[in-house]
Amino acid sequence: MTQKLLAGSFQLMKSLNRSLILNTIRTEGPISRAEIAKLTKLTPPTVSNIVKELIDSDIVIESNQGESRGGRKPTMLVINGKNFFVIGIEVSPASIYSVITNLNAKIIDSVSIDIHHPITNESLLSFLSKSVKQLLDKNNWINREHILGIGVAMHGIVDIENGISIYAPGLKLRNIPIKEHLESEFNLTVKVDNDANSMALGEAWFGHGYDIGDFVCVNVGQGIGAGIIINGKLLHGNEFLSGEIGHMTIDIDGPKCSCGNYGCLEALAAGPYLAERAKKQLAMGEKSMLIHMTGHNLDKLTGELIYEAASQGDPFSINVLKETGKYLGIGLSNLIHTINPSCIIMGGGVTKSGHILLDSLKETIKQRGLTEQAKSTQVMLTKLGDQAAVIGAVCLVLVELFFTQSPQTSII
Incomplete structure (x- = not known):
């Protein structure tokens, strides 16, 4: 699998039809191509072509064959959730808690770093980089090309469009360019929202x-x-x-x-x-x-x-x-x-x-x-307990992957 193909896997899923098909597989899988066409109202050739691209990118895999309705048994499709990963970060006034999960939000590993006060924008960004680097170093068996993004749950007021922490009251900091810094540092898609919104996303996807x-x-x-x-x-x-x-x-x-x-x-x-x-x-x-x-x-x-x-x-x-x-x-x-x-x-x-x-x-x-x-x-x-915000941070990336319209807001 080429680096170019994997690096483009995030953008591959962003077209309307691809996202529609991918989300249908996520919510309904295992599912056949014919059933996808029926549910999405897309033509069978369109479904087949897009599914082939998704399989080539390894995001979707073929599962066991389904029940026959008179002809050949249909091949079923599922999301390859265990082969791709997302980094989630929760930033509180006292610490930075980071996890790496698969696409089913199962936590593979975690890192916690204490924040020392007083702190500046630059030192906080340095702490964020340190937490991600520690996660990557501890889990160097993971193919870096299979990490699809970083989600950050930040306390306070967040400009979600630009990924900027407008005001973090617990840290007494303003205008922290989290998205710009982490994307430049790690060449990954980065999504930032506040912690309560992230918790709501986590509960919507994996909780009550x-x-x-x-x-x-x-x-x-x-x-x-x-x-x-x-x-x-x-x-x-x-x-x-x-x-x-x-x-x-x-x-x-x-x-x-x-x-x-x-x-x-x-x-x-x-x-x-x-x-x-x-x-x-x-x-x-x-x-x-x-x-x-x-x-x-x-x-x-x-x-x-x-x-x-x-x-x-x-x-x-x-x-x-x-x-x-x-x-x-x-x-x-x-x-x-x-x-x-x-x-x-x-x-x-x-x-x-x-x-x-x-x-x-x-x-x-x-x-x-x-x-x-x-x-x-x-x-x-x-339902997610102490992990609610950090799982929600992971969901910031998942929402961006599986939806095309207003990706930060459409969740279901």
Whole structure:
């Protein structure tokens, strides 16, 4: 197989008919050429010619023969998912987590690099390159020509058209040319989106969102964001601001948020603010086992410790989580009344607080919903768990491969 053929495999799939056929094989395979023609309404010769090109590129392979309907048994076609690979990267304020997967999003290997603060655009780009190089070096058995692209799930606001991180609040950086840098460095197609949108893509392709046309994926960690899918399409908004629910105002007299406003959902329910709220209450004389768990040093207090204390029955910690669940429930009620999704899928570190937080969240939605349907909107935890964002990053490339129209938004 020539390098030229493989290098062009990404572009090979980008024409309308090729993408249509490829996606039909992905969703319906094993499938015969005749059945592809029937489903796509393309002519049999067109299907045969395109399938031959896809087989020559090794992206599609012939499987076992199907059942005969009076003539020869048809040869079945499937995606050669195990022979091609995608690199996915999740960039959080604290670390860069990178994986290499096959086309079925099965993780082959991973690398994690801590981010040292303060950091510059140049040093972050250097860390990104380092993470990819480490993955490639650890997996040098993989043919580089079979790696189809790099997807990056970046926290904050992202210009998806140019692959630029417009604002990464956790890193205090702006205008980071991620796509340009990585494409120049590795000569691979690079797609960049924010972490909540990436999580939504991951859930749509491999999680609870599969076959659901309207849902919202909410990431609650060091910040709060949402990936919104409507009619099978990821909503980005006019200037890529869609889903920034962490900055909806919940309490106009609330604490100051990192964005400069007061009373944002993020300032009331994101991980760092949850711990900060507990610190202030403890400093004012509230009693809790957290005081002993931190060795009387409240600077060591984290959301994880609050959850641990709550799981041991500490009334103060239980109340903190219930209060956080109430704030999230208010925010999600606003989202339900605005978007009216079929379900809400929750991910991120704060959601690991378990039933105490989630029960409070659901009860708040039940109290505030305008209709019985709104009150009973299904809320569930992400199926992909801690891997949701990085698998979503992989899906940024998969979407580009399998779809031609609005590749960053069409997902189903």
